[in-house]
Amino acid sequence: EVQVVESGGGLKQPGRSLRLSCVGSGFSFDDYGMHWARQVPGKGLQWVSGINWNGGRIAYADSVKGRFIISRDNAKNSLYLQMNSLRPEDTALYYCGKDIGPVITGGPFVEYWGRGTLVTVSS
Amino acid sequence: QTVLTQPPSASGTPGQTVTISCSGSGSNIGRNTANWYQQLPGTAPRAVIFSNNQRPSGVPGRFSGSKSGTAASLAISGLQSEDEADYYCAAWDDSLDAWLFGGGTKLTVL
Numbered sequence: 465e466v467q468v469v470e471s472g473g474g475l476k477q478p479g480r481s482l483r484l485s486c487v488g489s490g491f492s493f494d495d496y497g498m499h500w501a502r503q504v505p506g507k508g509l510q511w512v513s514g515i516n517w518n519g520g521r522i523a524y525a526d527s528v529k530g531r532f533i534i535s536r537d538n539a540k541n542s543l544y545l546q547m548n549s550l551r552p553e554d555t556a557l558y559y560c561g562k563d564i565g566p567v568i569t570g571g572p573f574v575e576y577w578g579r580g581t582l583v584t585v586s587s
Numbered sequence: 588q589t590v591l592t593q594p595p596s597a598s599g600t601p602g603q604t605v606t607i608s609c610s611g612s613g614s615n616i617g618r619n620t621a622n623w624y625q626q627l628p629g630t631a632p633r634a635v636i637f638s639n640n641q642r643p644s645g646v647p648g649r650f651s652g653s654k655s656g657t658a659a660s661l662a663i664s665g666l667q668s669e670d671e672a673d674y675y676c677a678a679w680d681d682s683l684d685a686w687l688f689g690g691g692t693k694l695t696v697l
Contacts, residue, residue, distance in 0.1 A: 571619060572622065576634075578631060
C-alpha cells in the first residue's frame with residue numbers, strides 16, 4: 465500500500481525556521497516526483513513546492529520562493545521542506561504528495577496525498 | 588491568487604448528474620492537462636481524475652473529466668450522498684512555473 469507520512473509541524477514564532485519531513489513507503493521512492501501543498505483550515509488548497517525524481521528540477525510557489533527549500537534523500541525515502549523566515553500567513557496544514565510520474569511539470573499531478581502536519585506561526 | 592476559476596458551490600439530488608467547471612488560460616489548461624481532487628470533510632485530498640479524463644484505480648466510473656480549450660470539467664453521474672465533498676481542479680502553469688489549484692467547489696447532495 466502506497467503511503468506518505470508527514471511530520472515536523474508545530475508552533476513557531478514569526479521569523480523562525482522549521483523543517484518538515486515526509487517518508488514514503490509502498491513504492492519506489494526514487495522513481496517519482498514529490499510535492500508539498502498546504503491548506504489553511506476551512507480554506508482552499510495551495511501548492512507550495514515540487515521536486516522531480518532525482519532533485520534536478522525544483523519549483524516553488526511565488527509566496528514561498530526565497531524562504532522555503534525543498535529537498536529529498538532517496539536513500540531514506542524521504543522528502544523535506546526547510547521553512548525559513550516564517551510568517552503568520554504560512555500557518556496551515558502541510559500535505560506531502562507523490563506524483564504520478566518522475567517529473568513535476570506539465571501533465572499528471574499528485575496521485576496520493578498524506579494526512580498532513582500542522583504548522584502554526586504565531587508570537 | 589487563484590488563476591483557475593471554479594464555482595464556489597454546486598448541488599444535485601441523488602441519481603442526478605452534476606458538472607463542475609474550471610476556467611483557466613492559455614498558459615495552464617490551454618497547454619497542459621487538468622487534474623481533479625475530491626476532499627471529504629476532515630480528510631486529505633484524493634485524486635479522482637488526472638490528465639483531463641483518466642481515472643485512478645479505485646475511482647468509480649461515475650466520475651469523468653473533459654477539457655476544451657482553456658476550460659476543464661468534472662462530471663459526476665448517478666450522484667450519491669457520499670459524493671458530498673469539496674472538489675478542486677489543478678493544472679501546471681507554464682508562465683508561472685508553478686502548479687495551480689482552483690478555489691474549490693463545495694458539492695452538496697440534496
